[in-house]
Amino acid sequence: MAPFRQPKRFALLVGVDLYLSNSARKDKHGSTLSLGNLHGCVNDVEAIRELLRTEFQVDSPSILTSSPAGSRDTTDTEPRESPDRLPTFENIQREFGNVIKQANAGDFFFFHFSGHGGRLQPVQGLSPPDRSADPSLLTADFCRGKPAVRGWQLNQWLKMLDEKKVHVVAILDSCYSGGSWRSGRFRSPADWPIVPNLPVDEAAAQDAVAKPASRDGKLDKSWSINPEGFTLMAACGGREVAAEKTINGKPGGAFTYALVKHLKQNKRSNKLSTYRVIRDQIALDVTGQSPIVYGRDRLLFFGNIEPFSATPLVVDIRDGTVSLPIGKSHGVCLGSEFFSFPPPSGTGFSITQVNDFDCSARISAEAEHALRSDRSLVVPSRWSFGDQPLRVLVDSSFEIEFQTSLFRSLENRIASSIEITEMEETSGLDDSSLRVVQANSHIEIFGPKSWIGYRDPVRGLAITDQHIEERASRTAVALSHLARFEQVLSLKSLASDEPPPFKAETNSI
Missing domain, CATH: 3.40.50.1460 (Rossmann fold)
Known part of the structure; x- marks a missing residue:
């Protein structure tokens, strides 16, 4: 940052x-x-x-x-x-x-x-x-x-x-x-x-x-x-x-x-x-x-971030390091960005170390002072999906301006790599990417069946805005949440090799 x-x-x-x-x-x-x-x-x-x-x-x-x-x-x-x-x-x-x-x-x-x-x-x-x-x-x-x-x-x-x-x-x-x-x-x-x-x-x-x-x-x-x-x-x-x-x-x-x-x-x-x-x-x-x-109605009031999560986190600040009580088990990856809450101090940092249940970042003395002034509360602003890029296929009927706006809107929400590729046809595609399709007067989003549970367009979306910037922004919000959902589904593959912190046993009555 x-x-x-x-x-x-x-x-x-x-x-x-x-x-x-x-x-x-x-x-x-x-x-x-x-x-x-x-x-x-x-x-x-x-x-x-x-x-x-x-x-x-x-x-x-x-x-x-x-x-x-x-x-x-x-x-x-x-x-x-x-x-x-x-x-x-x-x-x-x-x-x-x-x-x-x-x-x-x-x-x-x-x-x-x-x-x-x-x-x-x-x-x-x-x-x-x-x-x-x-x-x-x-x-x-x-x-x-x-x-x-x-x-x-x-x-x-x-x-x-x-x-x-x-x-x-x-x-x-x-x-x-x-x-x-x-x-x-x-x-x-x-x-x-x-x-x-x-x-x-x-x-x-x-x-x-x-x-x-x-x-x-x-x-x-x-x-x-x-x-x-x-x-x-x-x-x-x-x-x-x-x-x-x-x-x-x-x-x-x-x-x-x-x-x-x-x-x-x-x-x-x-x-x-x-x-x-x-x-x-x-x-x-x-x-x-x-x-x-x-x-930009999703920004925090008088702020410059669109929170990726609705829950502020209390952080611990010591000797130029800020520590957060979330880690790999919550889907945190290197490069995820957080900002102070409430706005608009503009104090932000990027995660440089991730453990199973916590993560941390080095910050400047000025940022440390500003964070303490903000009651040591932060919210996620740009999420990272690690080394795996977010891959999105878009219908070739979308104008270049929409594709550019979609990329910018995704960049505002995602800190890791993004790849938006134009597709020529919507049929016969590999069922492994998110797909954005122009359908008459609205936009439809398709996802892998392993994420969504079905092959039809994602239900409940009604992206019909007339202006390109707004259509792109709403599409980016939906794509970001779907990608985060897939990340949560994949957390079981990141199970720690360390001994569990506790065990629970049940006894029959």
Whole structure:
């Protein structure tokens, strides 16, 4: 593995309670447009800031908020924050620019937005083609004639970080459905028309991107964001509304409240929190909205690993050596990689010695210090199958891009050798390899009968994603688990020649 380097953690948290207005924004009939204030967005920011500080070691996030100078029920028309700390397009773009300049490969970036969303008129030549509207994050001064952050613009900024190999997660507690809004309970303005553009909108769109978004034909995810290399969580689907709720007298986003609650509960119980697990937990808590997650949903929350196992292990650290209570009897091979839990310290190591019931690795002083700070808990991140390569045959009808993505996805999970070979026909093959076959609108996986128990496609798989990266990722997950299953079946051939540690006898009664 690469030498240990403590990654930096960046965060930008945006919350808009107070929406400023004058007569600058009008609909196509000339009527002035304004946005109702919200009550829980700044509270969301405070809750997320405290969560990042206590659970994820993010001490200095960038904060942009807009809140009334008095109580929440006042009719203040000016915010308490200084102009440079307001959630305006200019300030949000500036903060993204700072992170893009400072962040390096392996660092982490967390973006959270709480506020109104809306549907805006597309910008000719810049917005994705064939769209009737741009889903957008509405900034505090939008109704004073200033630009919003369009979803495809946010996508461009996030992609710039992803291309630098920064680990990115974006969380949006907002909505753009235009559903019923009253008393600030929902984060989408009521029955808004598609808002006509002002010259400032077109100028901001032109300035925000290095290339026209219309060149990206895949912007069909939530908020026009295509998170193939990173993770996007949103409070609800495109036709739903994101609600506010009051808990113990304190208003906040229903989605953000549930997110923070479950992350804290999982941390106390040492339960692994992947984005997919968190989404499912939140869905049980909120009503009237369906939380969604796109992109790398199997990563640990604000982490960079997809755990191969769901159980954290307590390790022993002495004199630069870390020892784990698992060994050959558990299928551990040389080269298996582990990372600290919880993320995102980025402390990882590769196993260099394996005994029957334990294994170990040499680590640097910096890594030792980081591991001790993480309560000496680790999880498997990339599994090794020893000297035997994982051999996969793929249908020749799969495009090269899929085969390349499949190899990358397997590399993210497997530390030992991988061989993906294209096959010309699916019939008459040696029944000794895993096989990936294109079948109409979905992918089927076949395995040796000695593993699977039958010759038909593996049951229970429904790999139907439209995007190549997601299809490859889901296929890689299934292949990894099948290979691990075969390894478990083969453990009996690795029985130790040493005397057993104990014997058990039974007596008849």
